[in-house]
Amino acid sequence: MSLYFTKEHEWVRVEGDVATVGISDHAQEALGDIVFAEVPDAGRTVAKGDDAAVVESVKAASDVYAPVGGEVVEGNAALADDPSLINRDPEGDGWFFKLKLSDPSELEGLMDEAAYREWVKTQ
Amino acid sequence: MTVATETKPASPNPSGWRPSAPVAGEVSSAPTVTGNRALMLEEPLLFEIGSRDQTGVDFEPHSEGTSRMGGLERDSLDLPGLSEPEAVRHYTRLSRQNYAIDLGLFPLGSCTMKHNPRLNEKMARLPGFADIHPLQPQETVQGALELINKLAFWLIDLTGMHGVAMSPKAGAHGELCGLLCIRAALEARGDARQVVLVPESAHGTNPATAAFCGYRVENIPATKTGRVDLEALKARLGPDVAAVMITNPNTCGLFEPDMKAISDAVHAAGAFVYCDGANFNAIVGKVRPGDLGVDAMHINLHKTFSTPHGGGGPGSGPVVLSEALAPYGPLPFAAKYPDGSYKMVEEETAGEEHPDAFGRMVAFHGQMGMFTRALTYILSHGADGLAQVAEDSVLNANYILRSLEDVLDAPFAFSGPCMHEAIFSDKGFAEGFSTIDVAKALIDEGFHPMTMYFPLVVHGAMLVEPTETESKANLDQFIAALRSIAERAKAGDQALKAAPIYAPRRRLDETLAARKPVLSYNNPAPDGSSTGLGAHFGGG
Numbered sequence: 001m002s003l004y005f006t007k008e009h010e011w012v013r014v015e016g017d018v019a020t021v022g023i024s025d026h027a028q029e030a031l032g033d034i035v036f037a038e039v040p041d042a043g044r045t046v047a048k049g050d051d052a053a054v055v056e057s058v059k060a061a062s063d064v065y066a067p068v069g070g071e072v073v074e075g076n077a078a079l080a081d082d083p084s085l086i087n088r089d090p091e092g093d094g095w096f097f098k099l100k101l102s103d104p105s106e107l108e109g110l111m112d113e114a115a116y117r118e119w120v121k122t123q
Numbered sequence: 124m125t126v127a128t129e130t131k132p133a134s135p136n137p138s139g140w141r142p143s144a145p146v147a148g149e150v151s152s153a154p155t156v157t158g159n160r161a162l163m164l165e166e167p168l169l170f171e172i173g174s175r176d177q178t179g180v181d182f183e184p185h186s187e188g189t190s191r192m193g194g195l196e197r198d199s200l201d202l203p204g205l206s207e208p209e210a211v212r213h214y215t216r217l218s219r220q221n222y223a224i225d226l227g228l229f230p231l232g233s234c235t236m237k238h239n240p241r242l243n244e245k246m247a248r249l250p251g252f253a254d255i256h257p258l259q260p261q262e263t264v265q266g267a268l269e270l271i272n273k274l275a276f277w278l279i280d281l282t283g284m285h286g287v288a289m290s291p292k293a294g295a296h297g298e299l300c301g302l303l304c305i306r307a308a309l310e311a312r313g314d315a316r317q318v319v320l321v322p323e324s325a326h327g328t329n330p331a332t333a334a335f336c337g338y339r340v341e342n343i344p345a346t347k348t349g350r351v352d353l354e355a356l357k358a359r360l361g362p363d364v365a366a367v368m369i370t371n372p373n374t375c376g377l378f379e380p381d382m383k384a385i386s387d388a389v390h391a392a393g394a395f396v397y398c399d400g401a402n403f404n405a406i407v408g409k410v411r412p413g414d415l416g417v418d419a420m421h422i423n424l425h426k427t428f429s430t431p432h433g434g435g436g437p438g439s440g441p442v443v444l445s446e447a448l449a450p451y452g453p454l455p456f457a458a459k460y461p462d463g464s465y466k467m468v469e470e471e472t473a474g475e476e477h478p479d480a481f482g483r484m485v486a487f488h489g490q491m492g493m494f495t496r497a498l499t500y501i502l503s504h505g506a507d508g509l510a511q512v513a514e515d516s517v518l519n520a521n522y523i524l525r526s527l528e529d530v531l532d533a534p535f536a537f538s539g540p541c542m543h544e545a546i547f548s549d550k551g552f553a554e555g556f557s558t559i560d561v562a563k564a565l566i567d568e569g570f571h572p573m574t575m576y577f578p579l580v581v582h583g584a585m586l587v588e589p590t591e592t593e594s595k596a597n598l599d600q601f602i603a604a605l606r607s608i609a610e611r612a613k614a615g616d617q618a619l620k621a622a623p624i625y626a627p628r629r630r631l632d633e634t635l636a637a638r639k640p641v642l643s644y645n646n647p648a649p650d651g652s653s654t655g656l657g658a659h660f661g662g663g
Binding site: 033035036056058059060083084 | 575576577579633634637638
């Protein structure tokens with residue numbers, strides 16, 4: 001299992017050929033209270049960099065980009081009832097969607113956790 | 124003969140006496156039986172004051188007949204009935220808990236909430252403009268058609284463009300009209316471009332419009348000075364780019380000095396330039412977008428030409444078009460014929476005069492009331508007066524920027540003067556304090572808050588647009604209030620978190636309202652009597 005981050009503040013956790021995607025603690029902190037999240041349905045194919053999900057807070061609405069490409073195997077249904085999960089546990093239960101990696105080499109170039117936490121401090 | 128030794132005119136109130144006003148502590152601590160506070164009246168919901176047993180109108184019982192409702196009739200809609208005075212008072216009381224441009228400064232950035240001259244209203248109410256119908260014979264509404272046509276030429280002159288579509292109903296509708304013209308022009312040359320580029324400093328509606336129009340939206344980053352990154356834009360231009368949508372002046376309140384270079388590069392790549400004209404107030408009479416290479420731009424008549432939101436009518440967003448796009452503008456439009464008469468050019472007559480129109484945006488000509496107000500505003504100001512509008516709006520915004528930059532972080536102040544709006548960030552506030560606290564405290568000071576958390580490129584953005592219609596005294600009062608609040612936010616004054624304390628309602632729980640919205644009224648008691656509604660509007 002390995003964890004990567006993007007400069008758009010998504011995280012992606014890879015187990016086998018399945019990647020779980022969410023937004024970072026820094027992102028939920030910047031967005032403030034999250035009131036709505038729209039996650040992709042299973043079966044949808046996304047390319048790296050595509051708009052894959054939407055997150056809306058009291059301050060702003062943002063797209064969540066797919067950090068890697070693949071076929072969505074599950075959207076987090078729990079977010080519809082309780083979007084505050086993203087505030088409470090952004091890098092755990094507040095995950096957005098899982099996808100089956102189409103090209104594991106797309107993970108190259110993403111930051112690891114230590115590099116991301118350092119980089120965020122400069123933002 | 125006496126010699127006047129006093130040169131100053133005598134004060135009309137030499138003793139300085141005024142009736143005393145209550146101090147804050149007295150007001151908040153003294154309950155009243157009714158919940159009213161003298162002139163501020165507490166108002167229940169319509170459902171709580173009305174009843175199904177009463178009504179303000181006296182209908183005759185309906186006669187026997189055949190219902191064609193297909194069995195969908197209901198005996199009661201469970202709507203409250205009120206007498207006319209009850210209904211009038213309900214809405215008047217609620218309106219007094221609201222804020223309006225006629226009450227005071229309304230510094231909402233990018234909204235141009237300027238004074239709405241009363242002359243506009245007088246003209247808009249003339250029966251020849253107000254009491255006509257789009258379907259009546261055109262020879263009976265020649266004056267109204269002439270007004271639309273005259274306004275169209277003013278807009279073309281002020282922007283240095285080739286044509287104008289008058290019918291779009293507001294800003295975003297105008298954007299859609301402009302992009303549909305661009306798409307029609309591209310399709311006419313068999314060019315299926317798919318991408319619209321939108322800089323970070325553009326209005327939020329721009330990407331929404333492009334997406335609605337079927338384009339893929341890509342962002343162009345901003346520079347450290349809050350402008351479009353010209354090199355990044357040039358690098359992205361290519362045969363797949365249909366248009367670039369730029370807001371100028373942009374949402375950071377800054378003029379895009381590279382506009383001409385941007386337009387040249389976009390045109391060289393075979394694409395079109397859409398300019399969001401929401402901030403036209405800063406440059407009206409000073410800069411003609413046509414000279415900057417703009418192909419299409421909407422003009423919010425309800426901003427630049429007065430009648431701000433709620434000023435007595437809907438919005439109106441005519442779109443001026445370049446020579447390349449004008450042939451594709453929508454139908455119908457008012458045209459002057461050689462015999463001096465005016466006609467609406469419709470599909471039946473468009474074949475000869477306007478064969479390439481992309482279609483229609485709306486059923487009729489557009490917003491007549493707004494046209495009347497805008498032309499009144501233009502004619503009463505004149506070309507020189509409109510240029511002064513731009514100058515004074517920019518002067519007022521810079522006065523606010525320079526008066527507050529020592530106490531509020533102004534991220535772009537270093538790059539020179541702003542245009543019509545000043546932008547500040549929440550940098551430097553104490554831990555746990557944010558823009559929302561400042562906005563709520565401004566309500567206590569009697570001001571409508573500024574635009575908050577927009578644009579997104581500025582952390583905790585506060586976007587202040589005073590407009591040209593505010594006096595220096597008003598601006599000084601606003602500056603003093605915002606300065607004091609900013610100092611409290613930096614010092615971490617916990618009392619700020621409780622604001623507003625003088626508004627008719629305390630701070631609302633916006634998070635709960637968004638997460639668990641209650642969008643319909645549920646009668647708490649089956650017999651229709653009132654039992655209090657707290658549970659249905661929880662959190663408040």
